[in-house]
Amino acid sequence: MPASVKDVAANAGVSASTVSNYLNHPHLLSESTRQRVGAAVTELGYVPNESARQLRAGAGRTIALILLDAWLPYFNELSRGVEDVTRAGGWSLFFSNSGRDLAQEQRNIEMFEAHRAQGVIIYPLGDVHPQLEGLARRGIRSVVIGADRPSPLVGCVPFDxxxxxxxxxxxxxxxxxxxxxxxxxxxxxxxxxxxxxxxxxxxxxxxxxxxxxxxxxxxxxxxxxxxxxxxxxxxxxxxxxxxxxxxxxxxxxxxxxxxxxxxxxxxxxxxxxxxxxxxxxxxxxxxxxQPGYEIGRAAASALLQLLDAPAEPIPTVAPFAAELVVRASTTG
Incomplete structure (x- = not known):
């Protein structure tokens, strides 16, 4: 029997509402809570029932965001950027966490393909381009954050x-x-x-x-x-x-x-x-x-362009340059 929200909550030692926040509003939770719930989701192989129901129904405007370490503060900022753009465009956004596990990263991509998400934004652990190019040939477009690897089928928001x-x-x-x-x-x-x-x-x-x-x-x-x-x-x-x-x-x-x-x-x-x-x-x-919020917005905007005009060339996103911010931990 598939794991339920109650199963995840019991495994993580939290309430069912906390699990719901992890799935839909992870920025509301503390780092330690996100880590516990994320570990339980991964261990139990939990698929959100409501999310799966909507995706199976073919709602037609669903986007998946797959993160490397969803409980880290940086990814909260990135997620907010993605969510602000997709919500304004009338799209539903579904989150998934790879937990720095290559096998889980692949399972997450496969899950969203099976449930007919229209687009995927991913901050990857490994090289996911071959898998994402296969998705593109089946009509699911995607954008990779961070990896500056040109592809005729997959969008990219590069960071140096x-x-x-x-x-x-x-x-x-x-x-x-x-x-x-x-x-x-x-x-x-x-x-x-x-x-x-x-x-x-x-x-x-x-x-x-x-x-x-x-x-x-x-x-x-x-x-x-x-x-x-x-x-x-x-x-x-x-x-x-x-x-x-x-x-x-x-x-x-x-x-x-x-x-x-x-x-x-x-x-x-x-x-x-x-x-x-x-x-x-x-x-x-x-x-x-590394401006997480701005990068998230850029990734969502690039994906929406791909979805709105699938026959057009991949949109080019200018690389986000690194910036040194000097504070007291090196200058006294």
């Missing part, structure tokens, strides 16, 4: 992750840092791999670079990574951290400050995304700005 890594590397070298640690999981998350590559391009000639692999991109993962650093003698610690996102950076900063490590005097920190929490941190965070 590698350029963001270069900005972070140059900044850290310019302020005199020579032992830089990258926090993230470049083995499985393509965006993290690009950010690390940019860091290496900009800084490897002037500084040593090590990778501290994290399990996830959450505050807790940042805490864990920094605690591993704190186990080392002081002379063996990095003098700068570049985190794959702001949540990792904030978690690392918190662990360091708790143990009396001065930020930025002892260890400078740079994050990525520029979510609200970056400027609200105890030591405001230097970061690479």
């Amino acid at each position: 992750d590698r350029g963001g890594g270069r900005l972070a590397g140059r900044h850290l070298v310019e302020i005199g840092r020579r032992r830089i640690a990258f926090l993230g999981d470049p083995r499985t998350v393509s965006q993290s791999a690009d950010r690390l590559a940019g860091l290496e391009e900009a800084a490897s000639h002037s500084a040593s670079i090590e990778v501290i692999t994290t399990e996830g991109l959450t505050i807790q993962a940042g805490l864990d990574a920094a605690n591993r650093i704190l186990e080392r003698p002081e002379h063996a610690r990095p003098d700068a951290l570049f985190a794959a996102n702001d949540m990792l950076a904030i978690g690392a900063q918190t662990a360091l400050l708790r143990e009396g490590v001065a930020v930025p005097d002892d260890i400078a920190i740079v994050g990525f995304d520029d979510v609200d929490q970056a400027r609200q941190a105890l030591v405001p965070l230097t970061t690479i700005r």
Whole structure:
């Protein structure tokens, strides 16, 4: 028997209304709650009954948004941008979370195809272009966020992750840092791999670079990574951290400050995304700005163009450039 809302709620230890908010208004929930509900949805393979009913009925104006880590603040901002444009256009928007799982990402795409969504917007973990090009041949159009890979069938809203890594590397070298640690999981998350590559391009000639692999991109993962650093003698610690996102950076900063490590005097920190929490941190965070809301709006607008004029060429979206935002975590 398929899992129900009650099953998901029981698994996650929340109310049924919280599960409904996760599916329809995830920005209303805290990060920890989104993470618990998302894990339960993935574990149980839950498909929203009402969403499935409407999609099976062929309502004709349904769009799917598939996110990499739906509970992260950055994706709240991106989702708002998508939702504002699609709602204004009279479209219904359905959310799905891949949870950094390639198999789940593929299942999510297949689910929305089976239920006849007219369009898909995806922030992918892996290379989804072959699958999306197959959907396009069957009449389902899509837009990929982040991956700058030209395709005659799939739209793209590119962001320069590698350029963001270069900005972070140059900044850290310019302020005199020579032992830089990258926090993230470049083995499985393509965006993290690009950010690390940019860091290496900009800084490897002037500084040593090590990778501290994290399990996830959450505050807790940042805490864990920094605690591993704190186990080392002081002379063996990095003098700068570049985190794959702001949540990792904030978690690392918190662990360091708790143990009396001065930020930025002892260890400078740079994050990525520029979510609200970056400027609200105890030591405001230097970061690479990735404008989630604007990117979400651009992706939705591009998809609506594809749906309105399917015979026209793929709309071109100018790449969103990375921007260094300097705050106290690197400048004191």
